[in-house]
Amino acid sequence: MTARTGVALEWRDGPTVTGDHGGLDLAVPYRMEERLWESGGSPGAGRAMPVLTAIGERFGRERPLEGLRIAACLHVTAETAVLMGALKAGGAQIALAASNPLSTQDDVAEALRSYDIAVHARAGVDRATYYRHIHQALDLAPDLVLDDGCDLVNILHTERTDLLGGVSGGCEETTTGIIRLRQMAAEGALRFPMVAVNDTRTKRMFDNRYGTGQSTLDGIMRATNLMLAGRTVIVAGFGYCGRGVAERAKGLGARVIVTEIDPVKALDASLQGYEVRPMESAALVGDLFITVTGNRDVIRAEHLALMRDGAILANAGHFDVEIDVRALEEMAVSLNQGVRPNTDEYVLADGRRLLLLAEGRLVNLTAAEGHPAAVMDMSFSAQALAVAWLAAERLNLAPGVYDVPEDIDVEVARLKLAATGIEIDRLTADQEDYLHSWRTGS
Incomplete structure (x- = not known):
């Protein structure tokens, strides 16, 4: 894949997108900016991910993940770094393993380590090392897990069952992983609630x-x-x-x-x-x-x-x-x-x-660089908000596979439209009544 060199992550003052976007102030001066020190000065992933950056700013104020340990198995790329920054801003302690050794960007891994995020990943490792890295991430004894393909969850249920009692929920990013999770749930094998982030309308449309x-x-x-x-x-x-x-x-x-x-x-x-x-x-x-x-x-x-x-x-x-x-x-x-x-x-x-x-x-x-950062802005924004929702609701949820709440999906789409300057119509009071009252005739 195309090498990215000299990646650094920094929190800096500076506005992002201004305006009132449904209670999420996008001008708060608390921003993680990912920079690529390449010839020509390529813009960082954070600049193309305004929604997730804003969510990270809100997490920094509200700290919805305070004290929680999160083990993640995701592609170690610059876009994932912005997600990790948002979760860390929310108060989480994070251990990250790679879900695909060939997509791992070693410079991103090093940059994340410098920000006290434990990264167990290296580009091009063999299968044995890939699984060893997942075990190392699980050594954090997580409260929550993030997965991309269900390998981490599978290892929890087969080889690291001693940790299951401490895991109270997680999120899954891919179709393959959700297929596996639904089968586990059908067989009564899944031991904690998992949120199917892949199945949101915004994820399927924009990402997939x-x-x-x-x-x-x-x-x-x-x-x-x-x-x-x-x-x-x-x-x-x-x-x-x-x-x-x-x-x-x-x-x-x-x-x-x-x-x-x-x-x-x-x-x-x-x-x-x-x-x-x-x-x-x-x-x-x-x-x-x-x-x-x-x-x-x-x-x-x-x-x-x-x-x-x-x-x-x-x-x-x-x-x-x-x-x-x-x-x-x-x-x-x-x-x-x-x-x-x-x-x-x-x-x-x-x-x-x-x-x-x-x-x-x-x-x-x-062979390329995966999805553009603007695409991952949608997926990872839904992921971040789903993690915050799960942190609040996890003790009330039985083991199983859960859809992302619809209001999160709608919020992500609305924020993305606002960040790109697109306006849409709103229902009038009469239209609301027409849609929600069966007493109104045609």
């Missing part, structure tokens, strides 16, 4: 659809220099992330084919004008394959055996399990690593070459 769509194609084009116009792009999965990827690829002139297992999503894709096929059929015609499902083995040996010479494989789902990389390794007679940055060429016995991007890990975080 627009963020993943843009950053995935950004990573693919950086890794391959591929012109998408006229190419056949196979998008596996038509959830919010897959929809965003398909829309962006189509907008760049690609012929897009969708594969799905869900009849409703497949019908939706078809009605939006996409061709829908099983992967076995799509494998014969695809130039670029992008998995966006949150499941494993979406592209398997039988699909690899059908692909054209030069086909490109990329994953934008979760972890490195969506493409069966082990099967690809077993089929290959030789491997040319790094034919381009983040691109490995697997040569098969019949001479065909298949190109795997980012080792099958998240291409948008490995």
